[in-house]
Amino acid sequence: MAERMGxxxxxxxxxxxxxxxxxxxxxKEKQIFPPVSPGSYAALEFGDGExxxxxxxxxxxxxxxxxxxxxxxxxxxxxxxxxxxxxxxxRSGLPVxxxxxANLFPIVKTARRHLLLSAGIGITxxxxxxxxxxxxxxxxxxxHFCRAEERSAFExxxxxxxxxxxxxxxxxxxxxGLADWLQDExxxxxxxxxxxxxxxxxxxxxxxxxxxxxGKVHSEHFFVPEGGRPFExxxxxxGRKIAVKADETLLEALEQADxxxxxxxxxxxxxxxxxxxxxxxxxxxxxVLTEAERASGNVILTCVSRAKTDTLTLDL
Amino acid sequence: MSGQTHVRDSYRPPFHVENSAETIxxxxxxxxxxxxxxxxNVEPHVRGGPVDAMSHTFDVDEHYVGECAEKARxxxxxxxxxxxxxxxxxxxxxxxxxxxxxxxxxxxxxxTLKKEGNDxxxxxxxxxISQSFVFGDEATLPQAPFEYMARQMQGDFTLHDQxxxxxxxxxxxxxxxADWSLKFDMGMSFRxxxxxxxxxxxxxxxxxxLRFLLMLQYGRPVRRLNWTMTINPRLDTSPENYMIWGxxxxxxxxxxxxxxxxxxxxxxxxxxxxxxxAILFAIRCYLLPIKDIMTVPKWxxxxxxxxxxxxxxxASYKGLDLYRSTVVEFLRPYDDGASxxxxxxxx
Ligand code: FES
Numbered sequence: 001m002a003e004r005m006g007x008x009x010x011x012x013x014x015x016x017x018x019x020x021x022x023x024x025x026x027x028k029e030k031q032i033f034p035p036v037s038p039g040s041y042a043a044l045e046f047g048d049g050e051x052x053x054x055x056x057x058x059x060x061x062x063x064x065x066x067x068x069x070x071x072x073x074x075x076x077x078x079x080x081x082x083x084x085x086x087x088x089x090x091r092s093g094l095p096v097x098x099x100x101x102a103n104l105f106p107i108v109k110t111a112r113r114h115l116l117l118s119a120g121i122g123i124t125x126x127x128x129x130x131x132x133x134x135x136x137x138x139x140x141x142x143x144h145f146c147r148a149e150e151r152s153a154f155e156x157x158x159x160x161x162x163x164x165x166x167x168x169x170x171x172x173x174x175x176x177g178l179a180d181w182l183q184d185e186x187x188x189x190x191x192x193x194x195x196x197x198x199x200x201x202x203x204x205x206x207x208x209x210x211x212x213x214x215g216k217v218h219s220e221h222f223f224v225p226e227g228g229r230p231f232e233x234x235x236x237x238x239g240r241k242i243a244v245k246a247d248e249t250l251l252e253a254l255e256q257a258d259x260x261x262x263x264x265x266x267x268x269x270x271x272x273x274x275x276x277x278x279x280x281x282x283x284x285x286x287x288v289l290t291e292a293e294r295a296s297g298n299v300i301l302t303c304v305s306r307a308k309t310d311t312l313t314l315d316l
Numbered sequence: 317m318s319g320q321t322h323v324r325d326s327y328r329p330p331f332h333v334e335n336s337a338e339t340i341x342x343x344x345x346x347x348x349x350x351x352x353x354x355x356x357n358v359e360p361h362v363r364g365g366p367v368d369a370m371s372h373t374f375d376v377d378e379h380y381v382g383e384c385a386e387k388a389r390x391x392x393x394x395x396x397x398x399x400x401x402x403x404x405x406x407x408x409x410x411x412x413x414x415x416x417x418x419x420x421x422x423x424x425x426x427x428t429l430k431k432e433g434n435d436x437x438x439x440x441x442x443x444x445i446s447q448s449f450v451f452g453d454e455a456t457l458p459q460a461p462f463e464y465m466a467r468q469m470q471g472d473f474t475l476h477d478q479x480x481x482x483x484x485x486x487x488x489x490x491x492x493x494a495d496w497s498l499k500f501d502m503g504m505s506f507r508x509x510x511x512x513x514x515x516x517x518x519x520x521x522x523x524x525x526l527r528f529l530l531m532l533q534y535g536r537p538v539r540r541l542n543w544t545m546t547i548n549p550r551l552d553t554s555p556e557n558y559m560i561w562g563x564x565x566x567x568x569x570x571x572x573x574x575x576x577x578x579x580x581x582x583x584x585x586x587x588x589x590x591x592x593x594a595i596l597f598a599i600r601c602y603l604l605p606i607k608d609i610m611t612v613p614k615w616x617x618x619x620x621x622x623x624x625x626x627x628x629x630x631a632s633y634k635g636l637d638l639y640r641s642t643v644v645e646f647l648r649p650y651d652d653g654a655s656x657x658x659x660x661x662x663x
Binding site for chain 2: 034100102108
């Protein structure tokens with residue numbers, strides 16, 4: 001069938017930014033990585049022979065000569081192992097497969113002004129935005145929110161930026177007056193935001209309250225698939241039964257069983273992994289399906305969602 | 317392709333386009349079955365396929381020089397056949413890189429590309445072009461990057477920006493279209509420019525098609541075939557020139573049908589472009605007269621069956637009403653009703 005998509009690479013350098021943030025520079029031995037548009041992510045595959053981890057990370061930078069890609073990985077407390085593995089065992093020389101590169105969070109090229117709002121690890125897609133926006137002379141502003149102890153790390157990360165256009169805050173968005181700033185933005189401004197769920201919710205509600213049209217508000221959710229109760233999947237076409245363990249995603253269980261299951265972002269953001277549900281009740285955890293699709297219960301995104309029932313029958 | 321380096325073809329009166337036996341057999345015949353209904357029929361654009369026209373990223377054939385000359389002539393008469401909005405600048409360079417990389421890799425005897433960092437040297441031996449330039453610096457090329465490259469490739473190209481969960485036609489060079497206009501469709505969204513197709517939208521095809529395209533990945537191009545018919549080997553059947561070609565449709569007689577009526581096939585390929593995240597839509601047009609289709613028994617029988625049983629609404633949409641029955645009557649004696657293999661390959 002279709003040849004495997006992606007590029008073999010290895011870790012070239014690792015830099016600790018904060019106790020929970022590490023920068024990994026990936027290098028390709030031969031040839032070069034394709035150019036990437038700002039806001040792109042790469043689905044990375046790595047492991048130690050015992051287990052293969054597959055996680056998606058924003059591409060912070062592609063080097064001028066195309067040989068290096070940089071990602072920043074946060075040690076997630078609820079991590080199912082991928083980010084912990086990279087933090088503990090991700091040393092230079094470790095092979096990493098760079099799989100599907102895609103962009104679910106592009107800059108709106110027709111926008112007259114761009115307002116970027118990030119918190120914590122949510123800065124990563126904007127590091128590539130900033131470079132581009134600056135090079136084309138666009139009108140933009142970034143407000144970044146972080147904990148007090150992380151301030152210097154993020155300031156260092158943004159040191160080369162136009163300081164008149166970037167601000168790092170250690171107070172909450174509601175405390176520094178972000179709602180008022182949003183209120184003062186012109187109607188043509190596009191707002192982009194990325195960060196932890198609480199931050200996302202606050203910005204979502206505030207932009208809505210300030211009257212931003214939905215087409216001018218853009219976000220990217222960093223979604224770490226969470227485990228849950230084990231359940232069993234029944235593949236209707238073959239009758240096969242596959243157990244989904246507590247700490248593994250439905251998609252991973254399908255892949256483990258050599259089922260040719262579709263996927264792309266692996267984080268509930270693109271919709272590529274949608275599969276028809278014939279029986280059983282899905283436990284939706286994605287950011288893609290509409291309310292109507294959720295309610296119908298006959299489609300599931302296998303990369304993040306699970307089952308409320310003991311078994312789930314899929315059209316596979 | 318044969319190494320032809322001069323203009324031999326004429327795509328306007330007096331018409332003169334001849335297809336070698338090889339060109340006939342590599343034609344992307346669009347009917348895998350005896351009946352035709354509109355569908356997405358999208359497949360990965362991988363090297364190799366049922367016919368040779370699909371074996372390269374961009375197909376170059378024996379009409380390359382003639383088609384490029386016709387394109388240059390159309391652009392001289394009407395420069396608005398090429399338009400690109402300013403926010404598509406990155407997509408223009410993406411396109412130029414894809415074009416130069418794939419042509420020089422697929423046809424090293426005709427095209428060469430040397431890169432030293434951003435200093436590039438491009439040579440097109442078929443059109444006698446040798447151009448050194450700085451990648452990313454428009455001032456070092458004689459035309460804007462998209463126009464420069466699209467002039468050196470057969471077929472039409474459109475560039476689509478992706479935003480608000482839709483695809484916007486924000487650039488293109490369109491000189492061999494089947495009755496649609498870049499001037500009219502510029503800036504339109506996917507749903508807007510597909511609105512005229514009958515039935516398909518009721519079938520939800522376009523919603524599914526759009527969702528599919530929004531997820532198109534870099535490095536995984538896809539293709540599909542579309543078709544209609546054209547009288548005389550005219551590449552340019554634009555709405556602007558309807559006065560010129562429209563009346564051809566009433567000129568078909570049982571005597572001239574084999575010569576005049578052409579099956580017009582578009583090999584459409586779609587690519588995600590890496591630095592712009594835009595989508596390139598390449599529409600390569602092939603014209604084959606009935607007389608050439610007659611030389612391939614499977615194709616002439618299948619064409620007869622498809623045209624005979626075609627949904628009248630689709631036939632009208634494709635503008636076949638004035639001559640469809642003449643073509644069917646002409647082909648009928650050559651169809652013995654034998655069952656044919658599925659797929660589009662010649663046997
Ligand atoms: S792979 Fe993207 S939503 Fe599941």
